[in-house]
Amino acid sequence: MLKRPPITFVVLAIVMMLTSFVHGRSRLWNITQAQSDLDRQQQRLQSSEPEERRDAVMRLGSMRTAAASKLALPALSDPVPMVRAVAARAILSLGPEQSVSALIPLLNDKDEFVRRETAYALGSTHSRSATQALGNLLLSDKDAGVRSAAAVALGETRDEAAVVLLSSVLAPELITPVNNKVKAEKNGFVLRAAARSLGQIRSRAGTQALASALGNEKNEFDVRREAAVSLGAIGDPTAVSVLTAAASSEDPYLAKAASESLRKISH
Secondary structure, X not given: OOOOOOHHHHHHHHHXXXXXXXXXXHHHHHHHXXXXXXXXXXXXXXXXXXXXXXXHHHHHHHHOOHHHHHHHHHHHHOOOXXXXXXXXXXXXXXXXXXXHHHHHHHHHOOOHHHHHHHHHHHHHHOOHHHHHHHHHHHHHOOOHHHHHHHHHHHHHHOOOOHHHHHHHHHOHHHHOOOOOOOOOOOOHHHHHHHHHHHHHHOOHHHHHHXXXXXXXXXXXXXXXXXXXXXXXXXXXXXXXXXXXXXXXXXXXXXXXXXXHHHHHHHO
8 A cells, every 4th residue: 555645745745836836927927028028118119209219228228138139229220319329238238249230330420429329339349340440430530539438448349459559549659650640649538548448458569658658748647647557457577667767756646556557567
């Protein structure tokens, strides 16, 4: 005669069955709810009100799924600049390569805010396939905010191919032949972003430009400090002499940054 299973075993089995059922229902509800949210935002993208379209794009971006980003793609060509700018980040869940392909055309947008946000979005992809387009933006855009965003984004790519581009902005005298007329970058934010990005890439190929920027007393202290920090991040011993000179600077923050970079190189 078969023994009956203990009551506790039966109860446990029932509880497990109920738990599995509840979890299954919960997952089904979540899937249904997510699809409902996607459908809702897709409908809102057809609104005649720019603010509603902008909010719909933001919500799609916050979902962080490829399906949501795919729905946000048409907003890249929205007639309102603010909507296009928000869409630049909303489509990033498509993945780096597809995102880069969709975003690069927006670097030619007539609105500088759109170009700037697009540059930041391209940096967020960390894709080296965006390097050339960002480099062109850095060297040619008329808006300093856009050029600064391009410099920041190039640092995010960690691409050594960007070193020459960033160096040509930070220390054009080292890159460009003397007989070529090139307008030197004067905006401190752009120069500082270029210096920082060279430190992020950490290629010794950027050492000379950073050393030149650090030793150039015509540069703002913020630019020189950023150059000192980046030289420490790269760790090239050839920068010791210029860092040693900067360590006795009248600016205490520059002196501190140079001293800390010297310690990093010595270790």
